[in-house]
Amino acid sequence: MNNGTGPGxxxxxxxxxxxxTNPDPIATARRVMxxxxxxxxxxxxxxAAGWPYPSLVLTALDHDASPLLLLSDLxxxxxxxxxxxxxxxxxxGTAGLDEPLAGSRVSVxxxxxxxxxxxxxxxxxxxxxxASLYAGFGDxxxxxxxxxxxxxxxxxxxxxWIPGDDLLFRxxxxxxxxxxxxxxxxxxxxxxxxxxxxxxxALLGREGGGWKLTGIDPDGCDLRLGGRTARMDFGRPxxxxxxxxxxxxxxxxxxxxxxxxTQA
Numbered sequence: 065m066n067n068g069t070g071p072g073x074x075x076x077x078x079x080x081x082x083x084x085t086n087p088d089p090i091a092t093a094r095r096v097m098x099x100x101x102x103x104x105x106x107x108x109x110x111x112a113a114g115w116p117y118p119s120l121v122l123t124a125l126d127h128d129a130s131p132l133l134l135l136s137d138l139x140x141x142x143x144x145x146x147x148x149x150x151x152x153x154x155x156x157g158t159a160g161l162d163e164p165l166a167g168s169r170v171s172v173x174x175x176x177x178x179x180x181x182x183x184x185x186x187x188x189x190x191x192x193x194x195a196s197l198y199a200g201f202g203d204x205x206x207x208x209x210x211x212x213x214x215x216x217x218x219x220x221x222x223x224x225w226i227p228g229d230d231l232l233f234r235x236x237x238x239x240x241x242x243x244x245x246x247x248x249x250x251x252x253x254x255x256x257x258x259x260x261x262x263x264x265x266a267l268l269g270r271e272g273g274g275w276k277l278t279g280i281d282p283d284g285c286d287l288r289l290g291g292r293t294a295r296m297d298f299g300r301p302x303x304x305x306x307x308x309x310x311x312x313x314x315x316x317x318x319x320x321x322x323x324x325x326t327q328a
Contacts, residue, residue, distance in 0.1 A: 089224045090231060091301075093170045093216040094129050094283055096157040099295040101191065103131070106152035107144035116152075117144060123153070124191035127242045127281045128233040131172060131209040132179070132188045134195055138203050149175040151209060168218040174211040174228065183242070184208060190278045191286060191293070237303050238282055244305045245280050252277045252312070259316045263287065266319035268294050280308060 087095075102122050109117040119141045124132045131153055135142045145151065151174060158167030184206045189196050198204060211228035218224075252260055253276050264275035264287055275294070279286035284297040298311045 089216055089218065089222070090226055091283070092168060092218055093214055093226055093231060095295075095297055096168045096170045096216075097123075097129060097131070097155045097172070098125050098281070098283055098286075098297075099157060100155040101293050104154040104156075105133070105141055106154075107141045108148045108150065109140070110144050110147040114148070117141060121153075122192050122195065123155070124188040125281070126184060126187060126208065127238045127245075128235055129281075129283070130211060130232060131174075132184050133176065133207045133209070134188055134192070134199055134204055135207050136201075136203045137205070145176045145207070149177060151176045153209065166219045168216070170217075171215040172209065172211055173213050173215075174209040176207045176209050179206045179208040181206075181208075187279065193278075193288065194291065233282055233301070233303075240304045241280070241282060241302065241308065244308075248280050248305060248308055249277045256312075259312065259319075260287065262316060262319040262323070263296050264289070264294060266323040267315065268296060270294055285312075 100123060102120060105119050105121045106116045107119070108114040117140060119139070121133050121135070121141070126132055135145070137143075153172040153174075155170045155172065157169055158164040161167045185199070188206055189199060211232055213228050214226045214231050216222075216224050216226060257276075260275050260277050261272050263285070264270045265272040268287075270289070270292070273289065275287050275289045277285055278288045278293075282298075282301040282303055284295060287294040287296065296315065299314070300311075302308050302311055
């Protein structure tokens, strides 16, 4: 699986800590979804007898892994959703591979619902800072996709349908982490900027120069440098601040070992 990059930038594949040689397919599906910063959206075209209408949208994921979209009322896909909320989203994790069909991708089926939860807007704009230039316009709103099932293709012969209840985390389990996310992000960026830079350069293989954490969720962290984004996975799901701290400390140790091996 590859980490995504910001809008307008070329995909930049990088290794992901926490993935094994035989990863859990549900965790793999969430990793593909969280790493992507965009997806192909399919809606039923309202004035064409329900024909599938594909479009490109920017995406973020909530703590429970529900996709979040920022959509304009002026867009065809939004008008379609208002008539029929059923949507499909394709998250592509194959960028940069010599054999794209050997890579991972996830097709999500669900229903898009407008959300007025301010936390959803905050998470989306943390992932897509440039969207703040137009997110306040009256015709834009956040939509949350209630996932019914997902289809993971993780290479030749590695195919599985995943029920939505299995793919998503249960909200009560992640409430504590969601409430602490802003504090953790601020603490890491202000007091441990060197660690954040290590994550990006030593673990993810990115060029350095001011990487910042923009989000924490049960599966890992989102990072940004200018218009570029990156994704760092945890070795296991975490649901509270203390578990996050342990994962971040372990990843610093791993990054230092990696940097030492590179310099040797």
